[in-house]
Amino acid sequence: MTEATVDWQSLVLMAQSCSGFTDMLKLDRVLRKYYGTEPPEGLSSKPITLAMLGSASVEHLLAGLRVGALKRGLWLSTYTPAYGQYLQELFSPDSSLHTFKPNTTLFAFDVFHLFGIAMGISPEAQLEAACDKIRNAWHLAHKNFGGHIIQQTVVPQFPPLIGNNEHRLPGSLYWLTHRVNERLRSMADEEGVDLLAIDGRIMIDGLSNWFNPILWHMAKQDISPAVSPIYGDLAAHLIAARQGRSYKCLVLDLDNTLWGGVIGDDGLEGIVLGQGNAQGEAYLAMQRYVKALSERGVILAVCSKNDEANALLPFEQHPEMILKRSDIACFIANWQDKATNLREIAHQLNIGLDSLVFVDDSLYERNLVRRELSMVAVPELPESPSQYPYFIAEQGYFEALNITPEDRERSKQYQANLKREALKLSITNMDDYLRSLEMELRWQVFHRTDLQRVVQLINKTNQFNLTTRRYGEDEVLALMTDPQSLTLQLRLIDRFGDNGIIGIVIGRSIGNGDMMIDTWLMSCRVLGRTVEQATLNLVVSEARCLGIQRLIGEYRPTDKNSMVREHYSNLGFIPMETAREDGRTQWTLLLGDFQAYNTFIAVKDTTDER
Amino acid sequence: MNDDEVLKELTEIFHQIFDDDTIVLSRQTTAHDIAEWDSFNHINIIIAIEIRFKIKFQIAEIESLRNIGDAIDLIQKKYKAS
Numbered sequence: 001m002t003e004a005t006v007d008w009q010s011l012v013l014m015a016q017s018c019s020g021f022t023d024m025l026k027l028d029r030v031l032r033k034y035y036g037t038e039p040p041e042g043l044s045s046k047p048i049t050l051a052m053l054g055s056a057s058v059e060h061l062l063a064g065l066r067v068g069a070l071k072r073g074l075w076l077s078t079y080t081p082a083y084g085q086y087l088q089e090l091f092s093p094d095s096s097l098h099t100f101k102p103n104t105t106l107f108a109f110d111v112f113h114l115f116g117i118a119m120g121i122s123p124e125a126q127l128e129a130a131c132d133k134i135r136n137a138w139h140l141a142h143k144n145f146g147g148h149i150i151q152q153t154v155v156p157q158f159p160p161l162i163g164n165n166e167h168r169l170p171g172s173l174y175w176l177t178h179r180v181n182e183r184l185r186s187m188a189d190e191e192g193v194d195l196l197a198i199d200g201r202i203m204i205d206g207l208s209n210w211f212n213p214i215l216w217h218m219a220k221q222d223i224s225p226a227v228s229p230i231y232g233d234l235a236a237h238l239i240a241a242r243q244g245r246s247y248k249c250l251v252l253d254l255d256n257t258l259w260g261g262v263i264g265d266d267g268l269e270g271i272v273l274g275q276g277n278a279q280g281e282a283y284l285a286m287q288r289y290v291k292a293l294s295e296r297g298v299i300l301a302v303c304s305k306n307d308e309a310n311a312l313l314p315f316e317q318h319p320e321m322i323l324k325r326s327d328i329a330c331f332i333a334n335w336q337d338k339a340t341n342l343r344e345i346a347h348q349l350n351i352g353l354d355s356l357v358f359v360d361d362s363l364y365e366r367n368l369v370r371r372e373l374s375m376v377a378v379p380e381l382p383e384s385p386s387q388y389p390y391f392i393a394e395q396g397y398f399e400a401l402n403i404t405p406e407d408r409e410r411s412k413q414y415q416a417n418l419k420r421e422a423l424k425l426s427i428t429n430m431d432d433y434l435r436s437l438e439m440e441l442r443w444q445v446f447h448r449t450d451l452q453r454v455v456q457l458i459n460k461t462n463q464f465n466l467t468t469r470r471y472g473e474d475e476v477l478a479l480m481t482d483p484q485s486l487t488l489q490l491r492l493i494d495r496f497g498d499n500g501i502i503g504i505v506i507g508r509s510i511g512n513g514d515m516m517i518d519t520w521l522m523s524c525r526v527l528g529r530t531v532e533q534a535t536l537n538l539v540v541s542e543a544r545c546l547g548i549q550r551l552i553g554e555y556r557p558t559d560k561n562s563m564v565r566e567h568y569s570n571l572g573f574i575p576m577e578t579a580r581e582d583g584r585t586q587w588t589l590l591l592g593d594f595q596a597y598n599t600f601i602a603v604k605d606t607t608d609e610r
Numbered sequence: 611m612n613d614d615e616v617l618k619e620l621t622e623i624f625h626q627i628f629d630d631d632t633i634v635l636s637r638q639t640t641a642h643d644i645a646e647w648d649s650f651n652h653i654n655i656i657i658a659i660e661i662r663f664k665i666k667f668q669i670a671e672i673e674s675l676r677n678i679g680d681a682i683d684l685i686q687k688k689y690k691a692s
Contacts, residue, residue, distance in 0.1 A: 020661070021654075021658055021661055022622075022626035022658045022661075022662075023626065025626060025627050025629075025654060025658075026625075026626040026627070026629045029628070029629035030629060033629075059650060060650065060653065214667070214668070214669050214672075215653065217669065218653070218669065218672070219649075219653055225653060225654055225657045226657050226660070226661060
């Protein structure tokens with residue numbers, strides 16, 4: 001490491017390969033040295049300012065949070081009040097907490113803080129009092145800072161008093177802890193709070209790894225520093241998910257990953273898969289897990305070194321296969337290197353390489369992909385296939401905060417895309433092809449029901465994104481109530497199905513009859529279908545309704561959005577001024593002269609349909 | 611594990627925790643000799659030792675440590691027993 005500077009991307013890679021407690025502490029020091037107060041320039045994700053508000057000592061968890069975020073490419077700075085001061089700081093507008101003004105607030109309460117002094121009242125009343133205390137803290141954070149609120153579940157540090165049937169002693173602290181954690185689930189959903197469910201993780205790791213009574217007595221640490229890297233990872237998974245930055249696609253090797261043996265050598269009868277054989281059952285369990293992931297919205301792809309016919313054979317003919325060919329959105333089996341094939345998969349599915357998780361039992365292939373494509377997540381698989389599902393789940397790649405209807409449909413959407421491609425090949429004339437798609441662009445102003453998807457697109461879209469401005473849920477909500485703003489969400493339907501919300505435009509009136517196009521982004525999977533032109537037609541007609549005479553478009557270059565450099569020029573905008581030093585360009589379109597473009601898309605207003 | 615081997619492991623732990631490869635430890639080193647060795651980092655050091663040597667300390671043991679020499683002796687005793 002040079003003394004001068006460490007670039008952000010190398011730090012991210014170091015974090016991803018960092019394992020263990022002291023490695024994490026060291027990396028955190030390097031991180032703070034170079035990026036302690038300011039995020040790196042050109043960071044494509046929204047910087048996170050996280051306040052950790054705990055009843056016990058929590059300072060020792062901050063390094064894990066920062067490094068956990070770094071692993072996911074997120075810059076996170078932290079603040080925590082002095083021990084025992086969280087409530088005072090929440091209340092007091094002059095406090096350092098208010099100066100820090102977090103966009104993410106993480107609450108962590110220990111069992112004694114919630115139940116310690118409530119002796120003499122009924123267990124039910126104690127539970128209610130604890131829930132009120134928690135809810136009040138959320139409301140204060142929401143009122144003062146808005147943003148993302150996270151509640152850590154309570155560590156069950158108090159031992160049971162009667163044992164297996166502890167529920168027959170409802171006032172025991174052990175049982176109250178269990179019940180408040182249960183209540184937190186429904187409360188969090190009602191209040192729009194996300195849970196950091198360490199109680200679930202403690203079930204897997206064992207309480208003694210998470211809670212050390214010696215540290216509680218010495219330093220009031222409710223969670224051991226030894227697990228602070230895990231704690232940070234868990235939090236980072238959900239912060240990344242909130243930014244729409246979870247991974248989208250699981251790319252699977254076949255031989256010795258989905259079944260035992262090599263289909264090309266061992267043949268259909270020779271591969272190990274199915275009941276009656278422990279190894280065969282392990283591969284079945286892996287397939288069952290993968291299938292369940294796909295049913296909740298993770299896209300599946302296959303990347304195998306095989307003759308395609310051999311690779312397809314088990315999918316078509318093996319009676320025990322749980323995964324079917326139709327579950328796989330993109331199936332690539334050939335003899336090219338896997339980095340090339342992963343690029344092809346990302347290309348065919350129209351998603352970023354940084355959305356791929358590559359699972360392969362071969363160390364050689366994993367290392368090759370790591371070297372060639374550092375943005376692809378490549379888990380270091382455990383030796384036994386029995387462990388694969390648990391290991392993949394633990395990495396939190398596909399963390400989701402809500403399952404939207406779109407998630408459940410996703411696999412179908414990508415299947416439909418492949419059908420579109422097939423049709424394209426059979427029709428030689430592009431216009432005929434576009435006409436045959438029978439496209440309909442259904443639009444409306446931002447709607448609360450779709451808020452999550454809108455926020456996801458705003459934070460995740462890199463390529464077709466003119467300005468790459470990232471907004472959180474609160475900022476989007478504020479835009480929705482601003483009469484000077486135009487907020488459009490666009491859904492594209494065609495004969496093969498619903499593509500979901502594929503476009504977002506945000507316009508802001510800035511006076512003198514001008515409207516600034518603050519944000520224009522689209523999902524790359526609908527490119528080349530005249531959606532841009534149809535969208536512009538729509539923006540113009542909506543802007544006219546607001547009395548706008550001129551649109552101002554802006555292009556702000558990033559590492560990833562060069563594909564839209566000429567977007568406004570292609571749509572007939574006039575350059576407004578010479579390019580600035582940072583490469584930013586501005587463009588204008590006079591609405592008086594504008595003639596609507598011919599497209600192959602019917603545009604339909606669905607604003608009043610809900 | 612002899613004194614030198616334990617000292618070498620401890621030095622590595624200190625280098626990582628403080629991100630400072632210039633730290634030199636001896637049996638006489640105490641918390642006063644290293645600027646950032648406060649109570650917060652003290653616990654991190656204890657935890658790092660527990661993880662590195664796969665041992666667990668008791669409260670009385672932690673409280674009895676006066677310098678690196680004490681730590682080396684305690685680690686050797688517990689490491690042997692484990």
